[in-house]
Amino acid sequence: MVDPPNGEDPNMPNGLFEAPDAPGPNGQRSGAPTRAAVILPWERQGRDVSAAEQPRAAEARLAEAVGLAASIGLVVVHTAILPLRMRRPSTLFGEGQVSTQGQSISYNHVEVVIVDAALSPVQQRNLERAWGCKVIDRTGLILDIFGERAATREGTLQVELAHLAYQRSRLVRSWTHLERQRGGFGFLGGPGETQIEADRRLIDDRLVRLRKDLDQVRRTRGLHRSARRRVPFPVIALVGYTNAGKSTLFNALTGAEVTAKDQLFATLDPTMRGLQLPSGRRVILSDTVGFISQLPHELVEAFRATLEEVSEADVILHVRDAAHPETIPQRGDVIKVLDDMVADGTLDSAWPDRTIEVLNKADLLGGVAEVPLREGAIAVSAMTGEGLEALKAAIDLRIAQGMEVADYAIPPHDGARMAWLYQHGEVVERHDEEAAVHMKVRLLPADRARFERQG
Numbered sequence: 001m002v003d004p005p006n007g008e009d010p011n012m013p014n015g016l017f018e019a020p021d022a023p024g025p026n027g028q029r030s031g032a033p034t035r036a037a038v039i040l041p042w043e044r045q046g047r048d049v050s051a052a053e054q055p056r057a058a059e060a061r062l063a064e065a066v067g068l069a070a071s072i073g074l075v076v077v078h079t080a081i082l083p084l085r086m087r088r089p090s091t092l093f094g095e096g097q098v099s100t101q102g103q104s105i106s107y108n109h110v111e112v113v114i115v116d117a118a119l120s121p122v123q124q125r126n127l128e129r130a131w132g133c134k135v136i137d138r139t140g141l142i143l144d145i146f147g148e149r150a151a152t153r154e155g156t157l158q159v160e161l162a163h164l165a166y167q168r169s170r171l172v173r174s175w176t177h178l179e180r181q182r183g184g185f186g187f188l189g190g191p192g193e194t195q196i197e198a199d200r201r202l203i204d205d206r207l208v209r210l211r212k213d214l215d216q217v218r219r220t221r222g223l224h225r226s227a228r229r230r231v232p233f234p235v236i237a238l239v240g241y242t243n244a245g246k247s248t249l250f251n252a253l254t255g256a257e258v259t260a261k262d263q264l265f266a267t268l269d270p271t272m273r274g275l276q277l278p279s280g281r282r283v284i285l286s287d288t289v290g291f292i293s294q295l296p297h298e299l300v301e302a303f304r305a306t307l308e309e310v311s312e313a314d315v316i317l318h319v320r321d322a323a324h325p326e327t328i329p330q331r332g333d334v335i336k337v338l339d340d341m342v343a344d345g346t347l348d349s350a351w352p353d354r355t356i357e358v359l360n361k362a363d364l365l366g367g368v369a370e371v372p373l374r375e376g377a378i379a380v381s382a383m384t385g386e387g388l389e390a391l392k393a394a395i396d397l398r399i400a401q402g403m404e405v406a407d408y409a410i411p412p413h414d415g416a417r418m419a420w421l422y423q424h425g426e427v428v429e430r431h432d433e434e435a436a437v438h439m440k441v442r443l444l445p446a447d448r449a450r451f452e453r454q455g
Contacts, residue, residue, distance in 0.1 A: 037078035037110040038065045039101060041092060041117045060326045064293075065116040065138070067243075072145050077108045091130065092123045098130050105131050114141050118294075121170045138294060139166060154217045161210045168203050234283045234399050234444065236275070237313035239338070241330040242290030244321040245360040249382040250287040253392070272309075277396045278389070279426055286313065293333045310338075311347045314444070315398050316355040317391075322371050322379065323364035331357075354402070356394055362386060400426065404448055409436040420451065 040062045058081050066076050082097050091098050092115070105113060112134045113127070119137035127135045136144070143166060146159045238246045254273035271287045286309045310316060318334060320327050341347035357377035362368045368387045371379035378394050380387030405428065410417050412432070421427060421439060424447045429440040443451065 033073055033075045034111050035077050035109055036069050036074040037080070037101075037105055037108065037113045038062065038069055038076055039079070039113060039115050040065060040081045041084050041087075041115065042081050043084045057326075060329075061116065061293075065114060065141075068141055068145060069114055072141075072148055074112065074114075078104050078110055080104070089120070090122065091126045092117065092119060098127070102131050105133060112136065114138075124170070142292070154214070157210055157214050157217065161207065161214065164203050164207055164210070168200060168207075233274070234281070234314040235286060235309070235312055236283050236315045236317060236395060237286045237288060237310045238317050238319055239288055239310055239334060240290060240317075240319035241321065241334055242292050244290065244319045244324075244330070245382050246290065246319045247287055249317075249319055249358070249360055249380070250285060252382045252385060252388060254285055275392075277392050277399075279396050279400075281396065281399065281426065282423075283314075283395070283399070291334045291337050293329070307341060307346065311341065314354065314402065315395055316351060317358050317395075318355055319358045319360050321361050322359035323361045327359075354398065356391075356398060358391060399444070400442060403442040403444055405440060405442050406448055408439050408441065408451075410439060412437055417451075417454075424451070 040058060042058045042061075062079060062081055066079060069076050080101060082093055082101070084093070088094065093101070104110075110131075110133055113131060113136075115127070115135060115137050117138060119127070119135070124135050124137065143159070143163050146155075147163060149155075238250060240246050250271070250273070254275050272284050275283050275285045277283060288307065288309055318331075320331055324330065338347060338351060342349050342351070357374060359371050359373065359377055359379045360382055362371045362379045363381040363384050363386070365371055368379035368381065373379055378387060378391045380391050382388075403426070408421070412434075418437060418439070421441050421443075425441040425443040427439055427441050429438075431438040
């Protein structure tokens with residue numbers, strides 16, 4: 001057996017140096033899952049950061065990265081938090097850190113190393129050379145997860161678009177064995193650069209086709225939204241950090257059977273179902289992809305169509321994991337994504353006014369009464385159902401606050417128009433007279449405009 005590097009104890013409780021399985025021919029373990037290492041570069045934050053903006057602890061960030069790796073079947077056999085005094089352009093880490101981690105990676109027969117940060121193509125290539133195995137960064141890992149989970153055509157297109165945009169900048173890594181381009185004229189250029197340029201052209205052509213296909217998907221989604229406006233029901237969108245329990249809450253409210261797992265990014269494609277509120281009002285509930293800290297910008301752009309459901313929502317439910325030790329930083333990460341949507345014009349700046357915070361997983365804290373609440377927040381347990389009726393009532397109230405009160409005199413024989421008002425609004429008062437039925441109704445602005453157009 002190989003001695004542990006630096007004389008560390010192979011029986012460490014965190015499994016960092018557990019005795020590895022003996023590799024077979026060519027260093028492969030037949031039938032065994034891929035062995036992975038997760039390394040977190042950590043830079044200390046300044047002290048002038050407010051409590052609300054305080055970043056999550058290094059251990060929590062590392063645990064999240066390990067969870068991401070495990071969610072695609074990787075077996076994490078080595079983890080490390082490496083403090084960074086300065087970012088080295090060549091390898092990100094210092095020479096001593098690269099060497100020490102190389103010993104641990106070799107001892108544990110690691111096949112892929114996940115660096116929980118953004119790596120440049122040069123850093124990724126140099127680390128692969130130094131450690132003798134595949135190296136991916138946070139963006140590459142999340143892209144792999146999204147690629148494995150996407151189920152709909154839209155999701156598949158979005159993932160491929162993001163993946164190609166990411167790979168385009170890393171083509172140089174695939175052709176380092178070929179000659180670089182030399183100076184001169186005519187045919188004196190080296191084959192390596194020619195191959196890279198050809199591949200970039202192929203990727204660019206594919207990106208153009210993907211964007212056209214996605215535009216068609218977005219147009220189709222826009223037509224669906226237009227159809228919903230013609231028979232309008234308020235839309236309630238669930239947003240929140242990944243694994244906050246959005247899909248479990250979605251199922252508990254609607255009786256649907258959307259995939260809900262204790263797993264990061266279990267939901268990638270938006271799902272919609274009908275829901276009846278205590279007032280009798282029908283609404284559409286939309287489940288969306290979860291957010292995560294440092295979401296790769298490639299994915300923010302590619303999944304813009306998915307987030308459009310949030311921008312169209314009448315009420316936004318910000319679902320939080322009340323039992324998670326990092327629930328406050330996670331809240332900040334979600335708000336940052338929504339604020340970024342405001343900055344690029346995807347979302348209006350008044351979104352906080354129609355948002356309800358939902359603190360989920362109250363059962364892990366002893367029940368809803370044990371959950372500390374911000375003003376206007378609702379504590380629930382999607383697993384036990386506790387607090388769901390209070391949440392429905394809060395949704396009802398928030399929708400009602402956005403309604404307008406109108407008075408109508410309807411001929412007694414016009415039952416269709418009266419039925420429409422009962423279906424789409426909230427009848428506050430009704431007085432039946434021989435000449436007309438006088439109704440005071442609370443309606444959403446769009447519903448009121450439609451009813452009066454039908455006149």
